[in-house]
Amino acid sequence: MIDRSGFRPNVGIIVCNQRGEVFWGKRVGHRSWQFPQGGIDVEERPLEAMYRELHEEVGLLPEHVSVMAWTRGWLRYRLPRNMVRRHVQPVCIGQKQKWFLLRLRTDESAFDLNATHKPEFDGWEWRPFWSILPEVIYFKRTVYFQALHQLAPFIEGVPAECPDDCLPEQLERRGGRDSSADLATAGNRDAR
Structure with a gap:
């Protein structure tokens, strides 16, 4: 499903533990x-999609987590031109x-990266x-920053503000490969 502006609706999931650390997954077959x-x-609400994706990607069920918060509106990123499939x-x-922030309510053994026939991750920490x-692919970095910034205040012990060396602009200057034309265009508008 793609909206009239060309954006595909999507959910992002941040699972945290009692120490305020977050689940970070390694994509199958990639670095x-x-x-x-x-x-x-189609016809699915974001919360329903989040629970479906949570199970498909990491094997967790609704009873394994508590929803702590979610982002306001839609956060958008654009694909780099060379990744847009114009023929489709x-x-x-x-x-x-x-984006949804979840707290794990059980132990780590509930994670199952092979819960479905097509795993998304082959490792996590x-x-x-x-x-x-700093590890987020350049065109998604601004959206990740916005999601983390909105959700950080809901985790006790996590600074509400990101360290200066993790700001997207600082990472862009250090990385060299990111250009402002390719960076995510972030919207916080609620599109329906």
């Missing part, structure tokens, strides 16, 4: 790491995401809340 996320199906209709230019930003 890249990310939070669980996935598309919202409708054309998807990026994603609009609702707990990471300090703000530490993941």
Whole structure:
């Protein structure tokens, strides 16, 4: 499902433990790491999509987590031009995401990366809340920053503000490969 503006509705999921650390998953067959996320199906509400994706990607069920908070409106990122498939209709230019912050209510044994026939992750670890930003692929970095910034106040002991060296602008300057034209265009508008 792609909206009239070319954005695919999506949910992002941040699972934290009692120490305020977050689940950080390694993509199957890649060196890249990310939070669980996935598309919202037709007629599916974001909360329903979040629970479906949570089970599909990390094997957790609703009783394993508590929903602590979610982001306001939609957070958007654009795909780099070379990743847009112009021959597929409708054309998807990026994603609009609702992010959910969950607290794990059980022990780690509830995680099952092979809960479905098509695993998304082949490894994972707990990471300090703000530490993941330098590892986020450049075109998603601004959306990750916005989601973390909105959700940090809901976790006791986690600084509400990101350290200066993790700000997207600082990472862009250090990384060299990111250009402002390719960075995510972040919207906090509620599109229906």
